[in-house]
Amino acid sequence: MNKKKVVWLCILPVLFIAAVILSFGRLGMAAEETEREETDPTLSFAEFSARNTVEDGVLFIGAHLIHIQGMTDELYETALSSASDRNQTNVYYKSELAQGAWLDITDAGGLPQISGEGKPVTEEEMKDLRVEYYTFSDGITKNALTGAKVNIFNIEEPYDLYNLKELEQLKQQYDELFDEEDSGVNRYYYVVLRDFFSTELRNEVTNECDGQLNGLQAAYEQMQAGGEKELAEIILRLMRKVDARRRAEVLYMLGQAEENLLNELQKLCTGSDYDKEKYEIAVKELQEVEVDDGEGGTKTETVEVIVDYETEQFVENSSVLEAIATAMKECQSGYTSAVSNRLEPGSTVLGTVEYEKCVLIINQNGQGVQEYVRELERIYHIQDGIIADEAAELALIESQLIPRADEKYVQKLTSGTGEEYKVAVANSVSQAAQNQALEIQKTDLNAALQELEFLIREQVKRQIPDMGLTVIYDRIDHTLQLKNVIPADAFARKAEESLEEYRIWLQDLARSVMQENDELASQMDQLEQSREEKMTEYQQALDDNDLALAKKTEAELEVLDTKIKEKEQELKSIIDSENSSPSEKAKAANEAGSATALNQINELEKEALLGLAQGKEDLSDTMSSLALMGAEKALENIRKEAEKSGNSKLAAAADKAIEESKESPLHELYGEGSKSSPQEDSVVRIMEDFFGDSFEQLNPRKQAEALVVLDWLVEDGYRSLDTLFKEYFALAEDNYCIYTKPDREEKEYVALLSVAGVGGYRYIYDNLGQEVTLSKRGAIYRMKAGEDTLWMYPDQTQELAARILWKKDLYIPEEDALLLFGCQGEYLELKNSGICLTETMQKEAEELYSQMEGGEE
Numbered sequence: 001m002n003k004k005k006v007v008w009l010c011i012l013p014v015l016f017i018a019a020v021i022l023s024f025g026r027l028g029m030a031a032e033e034t035e036r037e038e039t040d041p042t043l044s045f046a047e048f049s050a051r052n053t054v055e056d057g058v059l060f061i062g063a064h065l066i067h068i069q070g071m072t073d074e075l076y077e078t079a080l081s082s083a084s085d086r087n088q089t090n091v092y093y094k095s096e097l098a099q100g101a102w103l104d105i106t107d108a109g110g111l112p113q114i115s116g117e118g119k120p121v122t123e124e125e126m127k128d129l130r131v132e133y134y135t136f137s138d139g140i141t142k143n144a145l146t147g148a149k150v151n152i153f154n155i156e157e158p159y160d161l162y163n164l165k166e167l168e169q170l171k172q173q174y175d176e177l178f179d180e181e182d183s184g185v186n187r188y189y190y191v192v193l194r195d196f197f198s199t200e201l202r203n204e205v206t207n208e209c210d211g212q213l214n215g216l217q218a219a220y221e222q223m224q225a226g227g228e229k230e231l232a233e234i235i236l237r238l239m240r241k242v243d244a245r246r247r248a249e250v251l252y253m254l255g256q257a258e259e260n261l262l263n264e265l266q267k268l269c270t271g272s273d274y275d276k277e278k279y280e281i282a283v284k285e286l287q288e289v290e291v292d293d294g295e296g297g298t299k300t301e302t303v304e305v306i307v308d309y310e311t312e313q314f315v316e317n318s319s320v321l322e323a324i325a326t327a328m329k330e331c332q333s334g335y336t337s338a339v340s341n342r343l344e345p346g347s348t349v350l351g352t353v354e355y356e357k358c359v360l361i362i363n364q365n366g367q368g369v370q371e372y373v374r375e376l377e378r379i380y381h382i383q384d385g386i387i388a389d390e391a392a393e394l395a396l397i398e399s400q401l402i403p404r405a406d407e408k409y410v411q412k413l414t415s416g417t418g419e420e421y422k423v424a425v426a427n428s429v430s431q432a433a434q435n436q437a438l439e440i441q442k443t444d445l446n447a448a449l450q451e452l453e454f455l456i457r458e459q460v461k462r463q464i465p466d467m468g469l470t471v472i473y474d475r476i477d478h479t480l481q482l483k484n485v486i487p488a489d490a491f492a493r494k495a496e497e498s499l500e501e502y503r504i505w506l507q508d509l510a511r512s513v514m515q516e517n518d519e520l521a522s523q524m525d526q527l528e529q530s531r532e533e534k535m536t537e538y539q540q541a542l543d544d545n546d547l548a549l550a551k552k553t554e555a556e557l558e559v560l561d562t563k564i565k566e567k568e569q570e571l572k573s574i575i576d577s578e579n580s581s582p583s584e585k586a587k588a589a590n591e592a593g594s595a596t597a598l599n600q601i602n603e604l605e606k607e608a609l610l611g612l613a614q615g616k617e618d619l620s621d622t623m624s625s626l627a628l629m630g631a632e633k634a635l636e637n638i639r640k641e642a643e644k645s646g647n648s649k650l651a652a653a654a655d656k657a658i659e660e661s662k663e664s665p666l667h668e669l670y671g672e673g674s675k676s677s678p679q680e681d682s683v684v685r686i687m688e689d690f691f692g693d694s695f696e697q698l699n700p701r702k703q704a705e706a707l708v709v710l711d712w713l714v715e716d717g718y719r720s721l722d723t724l725f726k727e728y729f730a731l732a733e734d735n736y737c738i739y740t741k742p743d744r745e746e747k748e749y750v751a752l753l754s755v756a757g758v759g760g761y762r763y764i765y766d767n768l769g770q771e772v773t774l775s776k777r778g779a780i781y782r783m784k785a786g787e788d789t790l791w792m793y794p795d796q797t798q799e800l801a802a803r804i805l806w807k808k809d810l811y812i813p814e815e816d817a818l819l820l821f822g823c824q825g826e827y828l829e830l831k832n833s834g835i836c837l838t839e840t841m842q843k844e845a846e847e848l849y850s851q852m853e854g855g856e857e
Helices: 045-051 073-085 165-177 184-197 204-225 229-255 261-268 318-341 349-363 370-383 390-413 419-426 431-461 465-483 492-515 523-543 547-576 582-590 597-613 620-628 632-644 648-662 680-691 700-716 719-731 752-759 814-821 839-856
Strands: 008-011 014-017 058-061 064-067 091-095 101-104 119-121 133-135 141-143 282-292 298-308 738-740 749-751 762-766 771-776 779-784 789-792 796-799 805-807 809-813 823-827 833-838
Touching: 058 073, 064 073, 165 184, 165 229, 165 318, 184 261, 204 229, 204 349, 204 370, 229 261, 229 318, 229 349, 229 370, 261 318, 349 370, 349 390, 349 431, 370 390, 390 431, 390 492, 419 431, 431 465, 431 492, 465 492, 465 582, 492 582, 492 597, 492 632, 523 547, 523 719, 547 582, 547 597, 582 597, 597 620, 597 632, 620 632, 620 648, 632 648, 680 700, 680 719, 680 839, 700 719, 700 833, 700 839, 738 749, 738 752, 738 809, 749 752, 749 814, 749 823, 749 833, 752 762, 752 771, 752 809, 752 814, 752 823, 752 833, 809 814, 814 823, 823 839, 833 839
Parallel strands: 064 133
Antiparallel strands: 008 014, 058 064, 058 091, 091 101, 101 119, 133 141, 282 298, 738 833, 749 809, 762 771, 771 779, 779 789, 789 796, 805 809, 823 833
16 A cells, blocks of 8 residues: 655653654646636734644654644645645644754754754744645644534545545646636637536435444544543544445446446547537537616626637647546556455454444444443554453453354364365366365365464463463363364365364463463473472582482482383373373373473474474474384374375375384383483584683573574474583573564564664653563664564664564564564573574574584484
8 A cells, every 4th residue: 555654763761852854746726617716715824823822742754744643644645636726835844852943844854853953943934835734733623714624535535536545647637728718629628527526416325424433433532532542542443444445436436337337438528429419519508698677787697608719620629638548447447456455344353343443433423432442452452462351352352352253163064065076076087176165165275274373372471371271171172073073075174173173272372371380280281390490409419529419319219210100101191091082182182291201202202293283295394203202102193184184195104104003112101202412511612712701601592502503403202401501591581682472373574673683773662561662873763563664764664574562572473573673582492482593693503503403413
């Protein structure tokens, strides 16, 4: 969407404005019947300031005075338009940093230009400038002449064809080439274009939109007066959609309807009405004439007369026809844009509920809409992953959003084969084409599933953890009920695959809830933690040559290992039992800790089953790992699913892996299932040789690299390095490279605070940390929570891959962090954290990792 943006940089309470006024021709006056006249609707600045107190922080753009807190895109666009109209192309700012002095900031390049070191101007110099509208800090736009409140969407109405931007080139031809004194062909063109620009395009739809905008304006003013700026912005967003509808209607009549006005104008401008009769070149026209009043005097009457153009031969004006062709293209583009911005029913549950709330607000004519607007605010917070009113947002999710999302997914899950597949079968198309129809149907099913999963995640985030776990495990059991009602037809397998993906996702969500809350740690996690502490104590005893303590600790470790094995077998029996419910199996899998063989087997089995559900053909690596660990039961589960999917090759591979698992020495108890562990002292030695110092003495960047390498090694299977990793992680607690990983699975994010640290940027925030500025040697970036663009000095915007997140700190999508700041995030497997790395840091970490791997061969 091409829009001029209102750009300013907030540095604490200080505002920096860099505004560039674009000069474009806007000639002529409003078209009238016989002449174009203008009544000046403005006041001079001297008159205005005598009547009103102008606040600090006000911008003077064109013929508009706009306080920075009341600035909107629409106001900015309108102000820019008025700049050339009024020949007032300079931008002024009443600076609070310069004791309320007016400064010329047309060419502002930084903070000094608005803090007293810029170009001060006196009110004497400004007194003759014209003011048409003003918007002060209350956010209400008013007419400067009358003081009446103004709907900003009516300042440049779409009905004013003469000033419609899509007709700009046509208007220029009209103004420059023709006037009422013309005769012959030029007179003909003058009348045709004059009548065109005077066309009244209001109809039932536009009248309805006008009424809706009036009602919404009343609500907007009420919200602004009550200091509810965010709610007022939501009303403004809705007004944009209503305005887009009426603009689309006008542009439709101009260029899209079967008999549209521009097509008719084009015919007229090729001379279709120039010679109505064979030899008489004339056209009817209304004129004022003097007639006898019957009392010896005269009076003026408007009558229809024939204007004779004598015998002038008609010649097409190519400039006009080209301008009409341009107008057609511009109206098409404008119509497409307006249609895309209209209020339309959404295809998603969130979109549908948002639409319904918007319709309720509109139909209330602006009266008593506050609660509906608050519900819209909650919907937008949920969409953006922002928790602002936890209880109210949870109530909305549970009462309105999730029930619909459940219904939508279940309906698609149990609907049976779709029409596309049935048509393909009826037409005897190839099997590949039939399978493609089923895949398309599954894609549609999974789109519904993804929204359901998003809403479940948002629900759980707003619940106390144990209640969230209850919800998740209840849903896992519900998947078995859903499986039993899937119709036995050609789509059944695809539906079951989707359901399996859903079950695995729920299990992973439950695990993440447990990991993020210490009070929910499983017994196995506690045993593992105790073992890690004892291992640390044992190592310390050896280092201190305290053999008695080392022997005692070693015995305690043996007891802990026995307890871990016993608990592992207890959980394994639940997972393998045919009598266990899906939720019981999921709980047991999630309680298997993070370092046990059972957990590794569960994760590998889950990976294989998910791969099957997603149509992967090659699972050899996963099955080989399970065979080495003696995981016969897991391999049997994979074989069953492969047989159900009709993948005989994969089923045969699973059979072979099952036989290999029986030969594993770990077949009885699964064993550790990990690689031989590199010795900690060897790892420490290689690290210290690489960095030239101990971990404690390294700078934050080198410590971050070391942690990333350790995490990679543990992920590879060197589980004994967990303790060393956690020890180092604790030492790096305040490292600016490390950040808490946001609960956002769709994309990976990097904390802006870490980006600033590794990149050497100054980090400035305001608005409770939801708006951040990064600056370094003339490079300035501004980002705001919930927005999908950022501002770059001096006057550029950059579209982002996703919205900026706010979770106490701001987070930027990783791909944008790499593109803009040359850094990326590395999510850690062992902690709910990420590490921000520059490209140089990444390369050094990879080099160290290579040395570690080589040192173990």
